[in-house]
Amino acid sequence: MRVSIVIACLNGGAVLARCLDSIAGQTFTDIEVIVADGASSDGSTEILHRYSEAFGAALVWFSEPDRGIADAWNKAVVRATGDWLLFIGSDDALASPTVIADAVSRLALADQDCRIAYGRVLLVDDAGRVQEILGRSWSARDFRSCRFNLPHQGVFHRRVLFEGGARFDTSYSIVSDFDFLLRELMFAEPMDIGDLVVCRMRVGGISNRPQWAPRGIAEQIRLYRSHVGGMSPILYWDMAKAWIKVALWLLGGDALVSSARGIYRGRSLRAIRPPVRKES
Structure with a gap:
């Protein structure tokens, strides 16, 4: 099983290295990293050049203007080759060196018709202190009435979702992930992979x-x-x-x-x- 980690980046040079280091340190090795950079001007591309040597072919990146996060994601998914895709930001970091290995062991148990699986995300401040745990047990009623969203940095998407042409709606600047999941889960069920903390999300992102x-x-x-x-x-x-x-x-x-x-x-x-x- 291969996992593709998609990173949307715009002038994230101050935090991008930490994000990439959290991936490079994973015990699970069949990981593909796709960085969609929105034509950063702060040295982010120089960082990506440097990490290309360490990751080799496992790191795919491009830098060009885009229309926001959803547009960056859409450009990235067409390049993904993993069985499952995880979307994180340049200021996020994987929660532990074993998190992808732990996730893969649980994803291997998913039914073939299950196309969304999710864990938990820690919202942390600049000092790394936990402010909130995002994610809870699935509630179809709360989700389908737009009262509860899955924590996107903890959501794994089967690549088959995108093979039929499904994309993120670029008219949403904040909740394009919610819209995408609603289209899939209005009549389907996700797999809750339990208390596995997938990612540490820093306070200050556009959604919070x-x-x-x-x-x-x-x-x-x-x-x-x-x-x-x-x-x-x-x-x-x-x-x-x-x-x-x-x-x-x-x-x-x-x-x-x-x-x-x-x-x-x-x-x-x-x-x-x-x-x-x-x-x-």
Whole structure:
């Protein structure tokens, strides 16, 4: 089994080497790396030239202008030769040296008609401290109502998905992965490969920046209308929370947003936690 790891990169020179090192250190060796660089001007291509010597033919890369992450992914998938594809960003890193070997052992158990499998992703800050664990057990209802997405840096896609011409919709700047998965999983089921942490995703990516939250929810509302139909009051409430997040970010930056998130989650957990029965 071969795994293709697709990396979308634009001026990621400060973090790209760490990402590539996390792949180079894998115990599983049948890995193909495809880097879609969007004509970076910060030295990213020089880094790719340097790593080409270490990876050899296992590293395929190109650098040209694109229309965003979805466009970069679409250019990469036509070059992929792996049985399964994993999409990560240049500021992400594989979680451990054995993660691909562990994933392959689980993917080998997937039914032939299973075309999506997923694990977990750690959201970490610049110091490497874990902020959140992304991913949970599959819920068809939550997913198909656009309330829950699979953690994309932990999602493995069978290459056969793309052989029929399926591509990421470039009109979405934030949730093109969600749209792609919805098209596949509206009537199919993914394989949950359990608590395997596939990737460490750094805070600050386009999908988790507070200032981009309203746009992300607006795109989710569009997803709901496209795939489900009608209106979703819950998503409109999420839009209100997204604007609150922007206001907090403008007032106090990421630190205030993080503190508010912790307080909100703490209260939510207390609200659903059953009371402790005291023994008489």
